[in-house]
Amino acid sequence: MSSLGENSRDLTRGQLLVRGVVGTGALAAGGILVAGLPKLAVSRPSREQDDRVLEWLLQVEYLQEAFYTDADRRGALDGELREFASLVAEQERAHVAELEEALGANKSSKRPDFDFGDATTNRDEFIPAAVELEEIAVSAFNGKVPNLTKPRVLTAMKIVSVEARHVGWARDLAGRNPAPQPADSPATQDQTEAAMKNTGFME
Amino acid sequence: MRHTRRTGLGAAFALAGLLIVAAVAVVIAGASSGPSAAEPVLPASPRSALAPENVPLGPRPAAYWAPVLAATAAHQEPAGQAVVADVPARTPEGTTNIVLVLGEAERRAGELWVRARVPGEPDDVRGWMPRSALGGYTPVHARLVIDRKRLTATLWRNGRRVFRAVVGIGAPATPTPSGHFYVRNQLHRYRRPFYGPVAFGTSARSAEASDWPAGGFVGIHGTDRPDLIPGRVSAGCIRMTNRDILRLARLMPVGTPVRVE
Amino acid sequence: MSDLTLDAVDRSGAIAEAFDELTGGTRADFFRKAVIGGAALTAALETPAAAQPRNTAKDVAILQFDLGLEYLQAAMYSEAERLGEVSPKTLEWSRVVGANERGHVEAIRGLLGRDAVKSPSFNFRGVTEDDRVFTETAVAFEDLTAALLKTQAVQVDSRRVLTALASLHSVEARHAAWIRHIAGIVPAADAFDQPTSKARVVKLVDSTNFVTSAPRTRGRRQPGYTG
Numbered sequence: 001m002s003s004l005g006e007n008s009r010d011l012t013r014g015q016l017l018v019r020g021v022v023g024t025g026a027l028a029a030g031g032i033l034v035a036g037l038p039k040l041a042v043s044r045p046s047r048e049q050d051d052r053v054l055e056w057l058l059q060v061e062y063l064q065e066a067f068y069t070d071a072d073r074r075g076a077l078d079g080e081l082r083e084f085a086s087l088v089a090e091q092e093r094a095h096v097a098e099l100e101e102a103l104g105a106n107k108s109s110k111r112p113d114f115d116f117g118d119a120t121t122n123r124d125e126f127i128p129a130a131v132e133l134e135e136i137a138v139s140a141f142n143g144k145v146p147n148l149t150k151p152r153v154l155t156a157m158k159i160v161s162v163e164a165r166h167v168g169w170a171r172d173l174a175g176r177n178p179a180p181q182p183a184d185s186p187a188t189q190d191q192t193e194a195a196m197k198n199t200g201f202m203e
Numbered sequence: 204m205r206h207t208r209r210t211g212l213g214a215a216f217a218l219a220g221l222l223i224v225a226a227v228a229v230v231i232a233g234a235s236s237g238p239s240a241a242e243p244v245l246p247a248s249p250r251s252a253l254a255p256e257n258v259p260l261g262p263r264p265a266a267y268w269a270p271v272l273a274a275t276a277a278h279q280e281p282a283g284q285a286v287v288a289d290v291p292a293r294t295p296e297g298t299t300n301i302v303l304v305l306g307e308a309e310r311r312a313g314e315l316w317v318r319a320r321v322p323g324e325p326d327d328v329r330g331w332m333p334r335s336a337l338g339g340y341t342p343v344h345a346r347l348v349i350d351r352k353r354l355t356a357t358l359w360r361n362g363r364r365v366f367r368a369v370v371g372i373g374a375p376a377t378p379t380p381s382g383h384f385y386v387r388n389q390l391h392r393y394r395r396p397f398y399g400p401v402a403f404g405t406s407a408r409s410a411e412a413s414d415w416p417a418g419g420f421v422g423i424h425g426t427d428r429p430d431l432i433p434g435r436v437s438a439g440c441i442r443m444t445n446r447d448i449l450r451l452a453r454l455m456p457v458g459t460p461v462r463v464e
Numbered sequence: 465m466s467d468l469t470l471d472a473v474d475r476s477g478a479i480a481e482a483f484d485e486l487t488g489g490t491r492a493d494f495f496r497k498a499v500i501g502g503a504a505l506t507a508a509l510e511t512p513a514a515a516q517p518r519n520t521a522k523d524v525a526i527l528q529f530d531l532g533l534e535y536l537q538a539a540m541y542s543e544a545e546r547l548g549e550v551s552p553k554t555l556e557w558s559r560v561v562g563a564n565e566r567g568h569v570e571a572i573r574g575l576l577g578r579d580a581v582k583s584p585s586f587n588f589r590g591v592t593e594d595d596r597v598f599t600e601t602a603v604a605f606e607d608l609t610a611a612l613l614k615t616q617a618v619q620v621d622s623r624r625v626l627t628a629l630a631s632l633h634s635v636e637a638r639h640a641a642w643i644r645h646i647a648g649i650v651p652a653a654d655a656f657d658q659p660t661s662k663a664r665v666v667k668l669v670d671s672t673n674f675v676t677s678a679p680r681t682r683g684r685r686q687p688g689y690t691g
Contacts, residue, residue: 043247053245094655095655141634144245147246153618157618158614158656158657158658158659159656161614161634161657162637162652164638167638167641168638168639168645169645169651172642172645178638178639179560179564179635179642182565182571183568183632183635184634184635186627186630189245261538261563261567261569264542296688297680297683298680298681301681304546306546306548315547315590315593317547339543339585339676387681388682390687391682391684393684393686395687397691402687404687409690417688417689420688420690422691440690457681
């Protein structure tokens with residue numbers, strides 16, 4: 001049937017099957033498959049999968065936590081922006097702590113390094129960056145919530161709710177419509193990664 | 204952050220179709236541009252049935268109506284003396300009277316007055332009423348257009364045509380009035396084949412029937428003489444076949460504005 | 465490009481199995497034969513709403529309750545916009561959020577199909593005419609809706625419905641932060657937002673007295689129209 005190398009233990013039965021039989025090569029898009037072919041949605045929620053998803057969401061939170069903590073520490077913002085950065089930093093730290101605790105000994109990744117340049121000190125760069133990061137978080141979480149087991153669904157919803165508040169607040173501060181669409185899109189893993197790279201903050 | 208938009212199929216995707224895409228699309232192995240090979244592949248994110256492209260912004264209502272809670276009058280000015288029309292609490296059919304509420308409100312001596320459209324001559328009149336005389340506002344998204352030349356009734360909903368039928372209108376001696384009106388009520392389960400299975404009352408009055416016992420209001424209803432449709436045959440009412448009036452009844456709520464051209 | 469059929473690929477039935485779970489098994493047979501990436505599949509994906517999988521009784525109840533709440537919010541914010549008596553910022557909020565909530569009404573009605581319930585009638589008793597009272601009430605409703613959706617996310621049977629609720633939930637949280645900001649309250653009071661029960665929502669709605677008996681706009685009398 002299939003002869004797979006690495007990670008076969010991590011893939012679901014369906015994914016194993018597909019990789020083995022189909023082999024490599026891309027399908028021409030029939031207008032259905034977006035660039036960067038979507039991954040097969042055959043996996044059922046499981047504790048083990050929860051850990052992988054939470055690990056991934058933790059990466060998103062690390063970026064935010066570092067951004068706001070840096071802005072808070074550097075102390076170059078003033079007025080409501082300073083309050084915003086300080087409060088959100090505290091809340092993102094709590095999110096990180098919650099996800100690390102949920103993962104416990106299963107946590108494998110470490111905090112990456114980031115370079116925020118002037119985005120954490122210059123108010124004209126800070127606000128758009130905050131909007132960008134929060135939008136990434138909201139769509140990343142919405143993308144993964146349905147894959148989690150029920151207890152973790154609740155944990156994720158409690159966090160994404162606050163990320164959405166952050167984005168509403170930041171967008172209002174930016175003079176933009178806080179809720180431009182009636183429904184928020186879930187992002188795929190690839191979309192989130194691309195968006196994170198696009199921030200220019202990843203090293 | 205820009206989200207990748209679905210290509211090719213756009214709004215044709217129905218809700219189930221979205222999940223089917225996620226379920227059926229096959230991953231082809233090959234280096235992903237994402238995580239390194241050492242990191243496990245995550246489960247795919249199911250597409251949301253309510254992704255933004257499938258949840259259009261709630262349409263701007265065509266009109267708002269409000270029930271009349273207590274008999275009142277529409278005045279020329281907020282809190283003014285001059286009355287443009289009486290506004291009873293009930294219609295001649297015994298239903299709750301309703302008015303179309305416009306987008307204007309003013310406070311006078313602590314009381315809020317709102318501008319509304321009510322039955323008048325030759326068509327709806329506008330006047331100011333105390334807000335407290337009206338209930339909550341209900342939006343309607345449909346509007347009906349009666350074309351007296353072409354003898355058609357067309358219902359538009361959110362800018363799309365959703366219904367069209369040929370109609371019988373007032374005979375030359377008893378014409379259907381032209382102008383802006385609205386649907387005030389809907390009658391059913393009566394037994395008068397003359398009016399078909401369903402009848403709508405409008406704010407339009409036939410000038411020739413102003414001393415009519417029931418007020419001389421123009422209705423939109425079915426008929427036991429479909430052979431006369433299309434035609435100029437009625438005492439002012441807008442008639443359509445029974446099949447058409449039943450279709451219309453599924454699509455047109457009370458409060459729908461009616462324009463007779 | 466080689467033509468692959470799902471059948472050929474899905475030797476153990478794992479894909480079809482998961483697919484059935486996601487879609488209630490209504491289209492499994494079709495897709496076994498459909499060519500992946502081909503026109504047939506494309507056409508098949510344009511599924512009419514009638515073909516979407518049936519909701520479980522529990523999911524119907526959850527969605528119907530949500531729909532009621534969305535009707536209320538849509539009506540309240542639309543009326544505030546129509547009256548125009550609130551402050552300019554609140555008016556702008558009512559315009560945008562009213563449109564979103566009207567969109568939510570349509571969306572949830574779409575998910576429910578035949579099981580969609582009609583809107584209740586409302587009387588907002590002056591709340592839509594006073595800026596302070598309106599903003600306080602809007603804050604309460606937005607916070608509570610976001611909280612309710614968390615509880616429901618855990619309760620729903622279908623992952624499809626869960627995904628849909630999640631995409632509405634974050635928008636309600638945006639609304640909440642925005643109206644709080646307008647009202648001068650902190651947009652995000654806690655690091656974690658808590659879920660709430662349906663009972664608490666019912667209690668809030670009851671306490672407002674917004675829901676009224678419907679005006680009788682239908683009758684059974686003989687029509688007395690001119691004819």
